[in-house]
Amino acid sequence: MKQRSSESRGRIMTTTPHRVVIVGAGFGGLEATYRLAGAPVDITLIDRRNHHLFQPLLYQVATASLATSEIAWPVRHLMRDRREVTTLFATVSGVDATRRCVLIDDGSEVPYDTLVLATGARHAYFGHDEWEQFAPGLKTLEDGTTLRRHILVAFERAERETDPARRAARLTFVIVGAGPTGVELAGTIAEMAHHTLPGDFRNIDTTKARVVLIEAGPRVLAGFADDLSAYAQASLEKIGVEVVLGQPVTEINREGVVFGGKLLEAKTRIWAAGVRASPAAEWLGAPADRAGRVQVEDDLTIPGHPEIFAIGDTVSINAWEGKPVPGIAPAAKQQGKHVAETIKARLRGAATGPFRYKHAGSLAQIGKRLAVIDFGRIKLRGTIAWWIWGIAHIYFLIGLRHRLSVALSWLWIYARDQRAARLITQGSSKVVG
Amino acid sequence: MKQRSSESRGRIMTTTPHRVVIVGAGFGGLEATYRLAGAPVDITLIDRRNHHLFQPLLYQVATASLATSEIAWPVRHLMRDRREVTTLFATVSGVDATRRCVLIDDGSEVPYDTLVLATGARHAYFGHDEWEQFAPGLKTLEDGTTLRRHILVAFERAERETDPARRAARLTFVIVGAGPTGVELAGTIAEMAHHTLPGDFRNIDTTKARVVLIEAGPRVLAGFADDLSAYAQASLEKIGVEVVLGQPVTEINREGVVFGGKLLEAKTRIWAAGVRASPAAEWLGAPADRAGRVQVEDDLTIPGHPEIFAIGDTVSINAWEGKPVPGIAPAAKQQGKHVAETIKARLRGAATGPFRYKHAGSLAQIGKRLAVIDFGRIKLRGTIAWWIWGIAHIYFLIGLRHRLSVALSWLWIYARDQRAARLITQGSSKVVG
Structure with a gap:
């Protein structure tokens, strides 16, 4: 040009x-x-929207780890000192x-x-838009709080369910797509079920919840190096996630998810595939x-x-x-x-050139003290990767206030497995019964 | 008995x-x-609801000062160590x-x-349930985020409005009822308009926003001593709130609020009366x-x-x-x-007696460094009352994590007039246009 x-x-x-x-x-x-x-x-x-959203951490809103205001900023305020910028909502x-x-x-x-x-x-649902109502995705803050409600209500309903098959379906969480978002959601839901929730329920054992991550391709985190994918898969399995590879989903309905010709009954289905x-x-x-x-x-x-x-x-x-x-x-x-x-x-009046992308690295959190980082030549995994992942994400947040707030939330999750944002909102009274 | x-x-x-x-x-x-x-x-x-709500600070969610998760706790988690307690959502x-x-x-x-x-x-709307759609009240977390959206959207629409009368109606906020909630809402909206928002807009002067507090009775904060009521009214007026006393509201509709036989055009109406x-x-x-x-x-x-x-x-x-x-x-x-x-x-098998209420005191925040406290014999006002108000509320929150988080939010408001929770959510894309 x-x-x-x-x-x-x-x-x-x-x-x-x-x-x-x-x-x-x-x-x-x-x-x-x-x-x-x-x-x-x-x-x-x-x-x-009136806010900029830090999408890489949106899955943490969906899993009650962070509050909506911790990953969003009013755009107008960010441009406060730029008098030549007009913000239009x-x-x-x-x-x-x-x-x-x-x-x-x-x-x-x-x-x-x-x-x-x-x-x-x-x-996107690859031509199956009707799946959206059964398997919501994750792009906006409202998607985050909606998914949070789905996940928390599933445990609440399981607590009240007496039929074993129906209870099992309530306690089955299917995530479709094993890119970073799918992996992070699956890992965090498994962490919740194993570490945050167990003491809180009386009728169900939340550690028995099934978290199933389904991927059409041959491995999780396809954008990462092979050995990091293998490590991520092993880590997910260690913290209780069932990983299903090479299985395209052929149907999603109110009962569950169909793949490999079989229906997996699951009341919570999450779309992280496209x-x-x-x-x-x-x-x-x-x-x-x-x-x-x-x-x-x-x-x-x-x-x-x-x-x-x-x-x-x-x-x-x-x-x-x-x-x-x-x-x-x-x-x-x-x-x-x-x-x-x-x-x-x-x-x-100066010359311009083409855009060239420089890849700094790929990061994904799998669970507590578990992450993978692919810097190209340098590959990191486990605790060290997890710390770098956390520090990098806090660094990329805008402003000291958000950094302190997210650090505080993570400290509580790290030290006490306590997730402060376990709120069922948006018509909560309607979803029960 | x-x-x-x-x-x-x-x-x-x-x-x-x-x-x-x-x-x-x-x-x-x-x-x-x-x-x-x-x-x-x-x-x-x-x-x-799945959460206990700290209602005394709900008006701070409505005015973007606090996040929902800062004033709510999952009930189930609060009863975690009480094995004899079953929580039912x-x-x-x-x-x-x-x-x-x-x-x-x-x-x-x-x-x-x-x-x-x-x-x-x-x-309650004293037999005028049809007013609810035009003048929402404040009881649940959803009420808080709904009201927050109303208030923030009002400024956004005013920014885009070219007709002066319609712009004025967008920038007029009417609060019906001058009890603690009404006073706190009016004071905080005035603070927002004067201190948080001014630099952020290009077409409107947010300090010109009208905040009108209407009370049917003869004074604000009727539960407090006379001189504290007078002080609260003077303080509200100093920070830009118009206080209207002895005027029952006779009609609320989509244009505004009618009292004293006249319509005050206002696009944001808040019910804090009953x-x-x-x-x-x-x-x-x-x-x-x-x-x-x-x-x-x-x-x-x-x-x-x-x-x-x-x-x-x-x-x-x-x-x-x-x-x-x-x-x-x-x-x-x-x-x-x-x-x-x-x-x-x-x-x-022991004897039981009647309930006797002991009144510890009444507190209300009016604005930054402005509060009134009525301990009966001791009455406090101004900065000292404001600090006691803040410390008391942080003390009554449950758990160190919430206390730190609210303290952090208030520190930012105090030092920088920056309200982190300025998020328009719940169908935000629908309310514009």
Whole structure:
């Protein structure tokens, strides 16, 4: 992509600064906004949520380990000191690329000179959307509290159930998909059942709960090195997770999950198997892959629209030494940074280059004092990996207050197996009976 | 009420312990359970929520100051080491006093020898139930997060509103009822508008938000001494709250609140004016006052049913030197303690006596460094009262973890006016547009 110095030089000299609209305040959108600090631009940051979510720890909300406010920040507050940034809490319904404006669902429009689409992804059910009602996924804070309610209510209902088969179904937790989220959910639910809950119930033995992790592929944590996958699987099995590999799920219904031609009765089913990009590609009529991800140019612009960038989970790009960039937070942040630098270079009339992804490493927590880290040449496992995992995640949180709060919550889980956020909310009275 | 030693003596000697069923895990029910520790009883503690809620700080959830998990505890976990206590997460639909069993809404029954009803109260609209949809009240955690969403969304919509009158209506917050909850809500919303939010918005000046506290009676904090009421009113006005006294609200609708024959346009209306007891009296066909509160005997038993106690906000009793016992946490706890001691005395065959309420004092926070405390002879106001208020509330939280967490949250609000729980959740994408 050539630099567009003719346009940018013009903009710099006018009194109206270059208008950048960023849709999505996830890792990519936020990083782009941060990196544009000091540039001669006016920024509008639009999100349909009022908060930035630290998605890598969302499974800890679902498993009652962390409170919602410990992994979320009001976007508006993060941009408090950036007077050139306007935060808009609104739902985008489309983009008019000809007139260069973003369409809001209330009928209003936000004009742009440069547009950055960082709209993320939702979980996808591979053409089986009807499975969603039986196996919720995990993307938003509400997904987290909904899943938390499912898990906690399952134990409560098992406590009151007298029929052994039905009780067993209540105490069976199936997680579909053994990527990092699936592994972390399975490991944490097993920890809860074995260490947090046992003393609290009178009729059930929560350590008898079955946690089943089902993966269509041949190993858990496919993005990690083979030996770390094997270690993760062994660790999961040691803490009580049943790992089922090479078994695609063929049916999910209110009774349970079908794989290998058999129904496993389970009242709690969690989907961690696939995502689908947000409709950014549809808004633009841009080429997309099967998962709906925009196929962007090598500088992250939309083909034919050098003034529109797309980043993060909503795009597909082979910028990792020719391989696809993984859908993880550091990748979105690197892309956000690249976009900001490209915009700044254009405004200066300087040359811009393609995006190149640098993989810092892959991390996954399996359970207490159990994690795997794949830095490429260096591979870590067990307690040392777990400490690095914890310290890294606290480091990446925004602000001292959240860091102290999460550290406090983890200290209590570590020392006393006590999870403070064991709250059944959102119509709790309705789910019983 | 006479002691019932004939029954109790028999129970002590049998191998089946005396069965106590406690409905409601609020302050009263929890205290009764705690105080029965060591007694020869089997306890079933039933609540339709899985958590005990520290209601005195619920307004801080509504105003984004505290996270839900900071003021709630899983009941089951609190009773972890009490092997004789069974916690039941269930909704009670009635009581069969003849067959001595509690009816659960799933059709099951829980038999009792002694029953303790500690089922609390909901807000009441004095015959105007249709007002509830326009002016929500504050009793449950969900009420807290719902109100938080209302308040935060009001500012968000005002930021996007271009019509001055509609913007003013978005930025007008009406609180009906100037008891402690109303005063604390009004004061905290004013603090938010003046100190937490100003830098975060670009189109609106949040310090121009109107916070209007309407009270039908002649003064705020009617339960406090006259001079403390006057001080509280002056303090509220100093931090930007408009106080309207002697004005009953005659209408609440989607436009605003009508009082004194005039409509005040306001998109956020909060009900803090009245409560109605839970249907315990109806379950028993017992005599009740206008607010639905059971009129209990002087030992807190139901007339004609010495084996059934009722305590807390669900009862009406003139046990405060002949005056009605106030509907506050310490009163419920004293009643719970009295019931536990009466049950234990009966089981020992000892004499029991009437309940007498001892008033320790009344506390209300008005704003930062502003509170009033009425200890009877000693009255405190301002900064010293605020510190005592804060320390007392942290002291009454359960467990070191919650105390540290709340202290951390308050430290950030105190030092930086930063409220961590500014999250719009529960269908957030739907409320915009």
